[in-house]
Amino acid sequence: MNDNFAMPDCSTRNREVSVFCHIGTVLTSSLESKEVFRRVMKVIGDYFNPQHWSLLLMNEQTRQLSFEIVVGADAGKLVGFCLEPGEGVAGWVSLHGKPLVVDDVRKDPRFSQRVDRLLDFTTRSVVCVPLLTGKNRVVGAIELINKIAPGSDSAIEETDSKVEAFTEMDMLLLSSIGVFTGIAVENAFLYQKVHELAMIDSLTGLNNRHYFNEVFQREVERVNRYGHTICVVMMDVDGLKAVNDTHGHLTGDEVLQTIAGLLKTSVRISDTVARFGGDEFVILMPQADESKGRILVERIQNLIDRWNEKPSIPGVRLGVSFGIHAAGPGNVKNIIMGADQALYHSKSLRERPEEITADDRIRRYLRNGVSR
Secondary structure (H helix, E strand, O other): OOOOOOOOOHHHHHHHHHHHHHHHHHHOOOOOHHHHHHHHHHHHHHHHOEEEEEEEEEOOOOOOEEEEEEEOOOHHHHOOOEEOOOOHHHHHHHHHOOOEEEOOHHHOOOOOOHHHHHHOOOOOOEEEEEEEOOOOOEEEEEEEEEEEOOOOOOOOOOOOOOEEOOOHHHHHHHHHHHHHHHHHHHHHHHHHHHHHHHHEOOOOOOEOHHHHHHHHHHHHHHHHHHOOOEEEEEEEEOOHHHHHHHHOHHHHHHHHHHHHHHHHHHOOOOOEEEEEEOOEEEEEEOOOOHHHHHHHHHHHHHHHHHHHHOOOOOOOOOOEEEEEEEEOOOOHHHHHHHHHHHHHHHHHOOOOHHHOOOHHHHHHHHHHHHHO
């Protein structure tokens, strides 16, 4: 570690003020974490002139560090690469929550050569600081490798004459940036959580109608642009009112949660499943026709039948009615209405008039009855 510490001159102070002003602007410019990270790393690269630099985030469960943003030669090789807890300089910094500057990594036992071997690179000097939240919790680290001397080209093979050691002042300045960035990370995370909660149905954990509508609008644009078809499956839980009246609303909620769980395990990765409201669910299937919709419905029905063989809710038998409708560029905007009509046509075939209570369902029952 470098113990030499000198008071900064006026030009250094002016640069510090400049970088903090720039960082302040960056951190308040966006609530999208990746955009904040990208801009922060640009400022760091311009100010400190490292040969390689990276921002790592900590996994709360495993405590591993993953490379979120990497700048330098062969940076793509670090995509998906993780450091084990306490591994290397970054691991030590994250584990202890303290900044560290290393003049010569060859003399420091905390340095790990695993990344160097992967990149066929030689690390000489390192400065690394933790990303700290407002509650002093470590969420990651910023690590700079090999400070390039002024006038040198960082793209060419470095030599001892072209690489300077990072200083204590570099570490102190970078530490402050790490704190500010950590707080920005926390704010971005909270913003994302609020955004997600606004898109999630709190009872079932599925996407809600608002989220579905956003996805649907994007998919409509893709259909009109590329000319493929999409399929929508509308679903209605059979007899939910009777369950509520007989067993109580908590049991009715459990039925909805059970159906939601079965739907999650049935859909493709590309599908969007949502609670549309009340006892209704909807699935949007990109690049699918009605035959694929029927295959999905059959898969869901098989899961429901298996559940009914050994029901986990005493006295309850699950039942779901389905409506399937596919559309292309000519009529995609009416696909929800088509699926809705197919659903209530299917449901009205199985219900008696005296079981239908909601006004909209009465109207649909009469309409479907007239059309048959």
